[in-house]
Amino acid sequence: MRLVVRLRRLFRLAAAPAWAGPTVVGLGLLAAVLEGTGLVLFIPLLQSLGASPPQPGRWQPMFDRILSPIPHHYLTAFLVGALCVSIVLKNAVHLANTWVTRYIDGLVAHRLRSRVFDQTISSCIDYRVENRRTDIITTIANNTWKVSQGLSLAYRLMVCLCTFGVFVLLMLLISVRLTFFSMIFLLFAAMAIRLATRRADETGKAVVEENKQFGLRMWESINSLQLIRAFAQESYEHDRFVQTSDRVRRRLLRLDMLWATPGPVSEISITILIGALVLIAESASIGIAALAAFLSLLYRLQGPTRELLQSKIALDGLAGAIDDVDEYLRTTQTPYLSQGYLPAPALKTAVEFRDVCFRYAPDQPLALQDVSFSIPAGKTTAIVGESGAGKSTVMALLFRFMDPTSGEVLADGMPLPCFELRSWRKRLSLMSQEVYLFNDTIAANIAYGDFDAGQNELRQAARIAKADDFIRSLPEGYETQIGDQGMRVSGGQRQRIALARTILRNPDILLLDEATNALDGGTEQAFQIALEQYSHNRTVVVIAHRLSTVQAADQIIVMSKGRVIEIGPPDQLLKRAGHFSKLHEFQNGRVAMGAN
Incomplete structure (x- = not known):
């Protein structure tokens, strides 16, 4: 049976x-x-x-x-x-x-x-x-x-x-x-x-689990080479790898003998x-x-x-x-996201969150609770708050990586599930602190934003992102191989390549998730200048911990524990002596103490 x-x-x-x-x-x-x-x-x-x-x-x-x-x-x-x-x-x-x-x-x-x-x-x-x-x-x-x-x-x-x-x-x-x-x-x-x-069944299942452990050991070791060397733990990692590999060998030997x-x-x-x-x-x-x-x-x-x-x-x-x-x-x-039937048009008025609640799993608490706000088209909206406030969840819902547990997200009055998923996402582009680059040429990484773009458009995007000069200074220029995760170029250069990719995509809505958090002051300033020139009259949504990066925003949404607690222009929020004002004072005081 x-x-x-x-x-x-x-x-x-x-x-x-x-x-x-x-x-x-x-x-x-x-x-x-x-x-x-x-x-x-x-x-x-x-x-x-x-x-x-x-x-x-x-x-x-x-x-x-x-x-x-x-x-x-x-x-x-x-x-x-x-x-x-x-x-x-x-x-x-x-x-x-x-x-x-x-x-x-x-x-x-x-x-x-x-x-x-x-x-x-x-x-x-x-x-x-x-x-x-x-x-x-x-x-x-x-x-x-x-x-x-x-x-x-x-x-x-x-x-x-x-x-x-x-x-x-x-x-x-x-x-x-x-x-x-x-x-x-x-x-x-x-x-x-x-x-x-008779024990072939459970031996086969044990082989699967041992293979997963072996894959995990290889993955973590390769991705943590710098950490392993920095802490001089080569012998420890070697022993762990040998033990895991030997367990796989012994399990497979037993299974092979059962088969034979x-x-x-x-x-x-x-x-x-x-x-x-x-x-x-x-x-x-x-x-x-x-x-x-x-x-x-x-x-x-x-x-x-x-x-x-x-x-x-x-x-x-x-x-x-x-x-x-x-x-x-x-x-x-399940859950697959439902596909809409309408092509997503260019954003004209606003993206609106209407009574949105979200939880990642049925047994987990709500990550967002009754969140309502509007992101006006052609303006810059910043979302701030401590870690765990729900900022990244808002970003994920904007991209329709997930759908709300309850409530709606609308674009120009239409719920996002009404739009074709691919069509809606082509209207957006994301820049984050974690830059994802492929182990390929610089040109291929920029072209990922739009495979139909020509060489002139690709280089124009690099010039706007202030990346063209350093790219042309490389021995192979745009055909330079940048290695795994772009490790052959600096952090600032990786960010500018990613920005060029975003500019080539030419999105209606640009989402920035701590995009400059890992950059030094000089590199961040150059990046911000390029970003401001490009984002003029575009819809921009910024997530940031450093409030100095969001004071030029048209409106700021302050979140705490999955709720929206303040909304308004930066100058008005500073005058209210509310949550944003306290965060601003705390960060400025910390900076001042650091300067002393």
Whole structure:
């Protein structure tokens, strides 16, 4: 029953083409029939060479009818030729089946990887919270392949069952007594193998978990090289890596040994069985030709029997990977953001938050509570507050990375879910403290803002961002490779490349999330000048901790503990002696103390 449930889940998850299963099983069945036919042909072939015939009434009448048109002096040559043809056809069908199986294997893995990746980038789950990013990589790069391998094993299981059935039927036609004895013997052998490999399921799940730990160890070590060296912890990290790697090695070794067990046990069992059958056949007066054919069928049966048992054990071993992919797709399938039907027009009046509440998970407290405010078009709006006030959540809702738990976000009076998601996001662009650059050329990173832009537009965007001078001073200019996360250029240069990318995108709404927080004073000033020139008459939303960066804003929204507590122009908020005024005094006092 567990196998049936697992197979149903596997077929649903793999979603192979409808023709795949019938084709693979049909070709496998045809190969089994051709092979069985070839082995049965040994009976008349050996008889033509002088072997004693089988018991009357079994095969002789059928062979007499089929072979009667063949002249007696050509009979042996005809049977040899028929045997060769059956073997050639069987191997041709087997090769065709192998190609079809491998094709389906690759197709299923490709589609599944694409589906996992699509849901990863489309779902609104924060993977930094819900999943370790290394787990996602393991799921995409490793476990999706194992699902396709599981599908191949399932098909192989069905083909082996068909082959087993064909061979047993032919064996029954030769001798019911020998077949019955053989099946009882093989049943006990299968039970012994199952008993020896019963822990394959949990071992396979343990391998999946160890692989995730191994991926995490590699990811963290590579991303923390500077920290490891700075604290002289190379030996500690080496020991942790070796221990994790060794645990994976030992788990895989155990799983491999479980997979390998059916082979030798099955072969030894068949050998013992053949010896016993020879003795039984002698007492039952079964002819040499029929006995030879029966033993040939039985010997060839050990292949499907072994594969049948190995496929079952291998499926048990892959259960952890299959469950991992299934669980990941299930948890990321909802919530998908709903797609609207209208193209998003240019913002004319305002973006409005109307009684918005939001929580990241049903068991977590509200990150935003009854938030209402308006962001006027063509103006600069700053959102300030202490850490955890809800500023970044507001930014995420503006981009529709998530939708409100209750309430609405509207653009020119239309709820954001009414707009096509891609169309709305193309109206926005984000600059944050964490600059994301690809391990590619400077030109490719800037062009990410608009792939349709020409070289002149790309360089004009770099000039506005005050990046063109330093880019042209590099040996390879715009074709300079900047390394992982842009580590071959300075922090200020990374920010200006990112700003050039934003300018090339030409958004209606520019969102700045602590974009200058990590820059020194001189670099920040140059960046701010470039930003102010570009953002003139645009809708700009700024998130900042340093209040000195938001005093030129047209309005300031002050947030605390997920609520809006003040809104207004900077000068009015300073006069009110409210929360913003206290924050301003605190920061100015701290700066003054630092200066002393």
